[in-house]
Amino acid sequence: MQSRPPSSAIVVGSGIVGAATAYFLAKRGIAIRLIDASAPAAEATGAADGAVSVASKRPGPMMAAALKGVALYGELADNGLLSGAFKRRSTFIVAASDEECAVLEAHSAALAGAGVRVEMLSGTDLRQDFPALSPQAKMAVEVHGEGHAIGYQIVHRLLTASGIVVERDMRVEGFQLEDGGRRIAGITTNRGSLTADVVVIAAGNGSAKLLGFSGILTPRKGQLLVTERAPELNAAMRGAIMSGRYLLSKGSQKAGHTPPRGLGLVIDPLVTGQFLIGGTREDFGKRETNDIDAVSRILTDAVALVPGLAGVRLLRSFAGVRTAVVDGLPLVGRIPGLENGYVATGFEGDGICLGPVTGKSIVQLICGEEPDIDLSSFDPSRFAGQGEAA
Ligand SMILES: Cc1cc2nc3c(=O)[nH]c(=O)nc-3n(C[C@H](O)[C@H](O)[C@H](O)COP(=O)(O)OP(=O)(O)OC[C@H]3O[C@@H](n4cnc5c(N)ncnc54)[C@H](O)[C@@H]3O)c2cc1C
Incomplete structure (x- = not known):
């Protein structure tokens, strides 16, 4: 040793x-x-998004580690090393179906149990807080104290x-x-x-x-999209939107198996006024390529949750390969x-x-x-x- x-x-x-x-x-x-x-x-x-997030973690060691991870980003931003490179914001996990509501309620309780500040929003509160969301959104949980960073x-x-x-x-x-x-x-x-x-x-x-x-160790591909700048819509979103399905997609896919392509929506309003929208989880196709099926499914889901995105142009798509453990x-x-x-x-x-x-x-x-x-x-x-x- x-x-x-x-x-x-x-x-x-x-x-x-x-x-x-x-x-x-x-x-x-x-x-x-x-x-x-x-x-x-x-x-x-x-080739990543850049959610510095406890909201997306499974309860247990990953959630505990993510709490420390987010705290360290805050410290390094405050001491100057990462100032301007770490954007503080909330994550809103949004449920659009009964299945997603059930997952979200359980997940919200787990986050609160780990000491994370969470707030349930539904009905009029949700519409007022997040006017950009479509009426399809049944409920949301605001996870406070999160952030975003660009890996490179x-x-x-x-x-x-x-x-x-x-x-x-x-x-x-x-x-x-x-x-x-x-x-x-x-x-x-x-x-x-x-x-x-x-x-x-x-x-x-x-x-x-x-x-x-x-x-x-298994490669797991993901495809992401970036839009043009849309400052008004961007300003109307106080944080990132993560669909309840993202939690389902992330939690259910064990490495080494070959499930169908998983799709979990995250819409991130970037400091540039653009939106970063993702993404897929694919255990087939190790190449960093995009395909029209994935791009159109991500866009369809995004517009269903934030209708204003229908008027925003897609600038580019890209893909990266995560490393998953069995x-x-x-x-x-x-x-x-x-x-x-x-x-x-x-x-x-x-x-x-x-x-x-x-x-x-x-x-x-x-x-x-x-x-x-x-x-x-x-x-x-x-x-x-x-x-x-x-
Ligand atoms: C689409 C997508 C979205 C993502 N979104 C998020 C997110 O929102 N939040 C989040 O926290 N994470 C996200 N991730 C995950 C995150 O990007 C990865 O977990 C992280 O970047 C892994 O970093 P790494 O340093 O372990 O590996 P990598 O970034 O893959 O770096 C490994 C390096 O090792 C080098 N290398 C490989 N083999 C050798 C060798 N034999 N000799 C020398 N060098 C070698 C490679 O060239 C490479 O530069 C996302 C990933 C993808 C693909």
């Missing part, structure tokens, strides 16, 4: 998780090499503040082991070998091959069997929210301190023996 802070570290992957890990390591004076097969925020982090902007802030330059186009291909296979002596890359006291794998979907976890929880902690190897991945649709707090927590773990988030449910040892490192 790593007993005292290391003097050097390699972080593999410069998405939000790797960038945050590198930032918190560098803050302690630990020499960092942050390497990426491509470029900073080139994968999921650069956060990566940029973290790297700039720590002066870390990502070593681009450097793909890690495997580990060199020592001490009877208990320690990583170095890593091999397409551009030679590197050594450091500790290695952290934050390689998103690339982590599966490195850890031999292909049955445990049991729905991320992998954060020591790589099973390795004393100085760590992994932080598998955040599915929650890595923008959880990236910074995960980076901070894994660095605390590496340095022998109590992590800010309880990592016990995320411990990769739950899959020990089921993968073989590259």
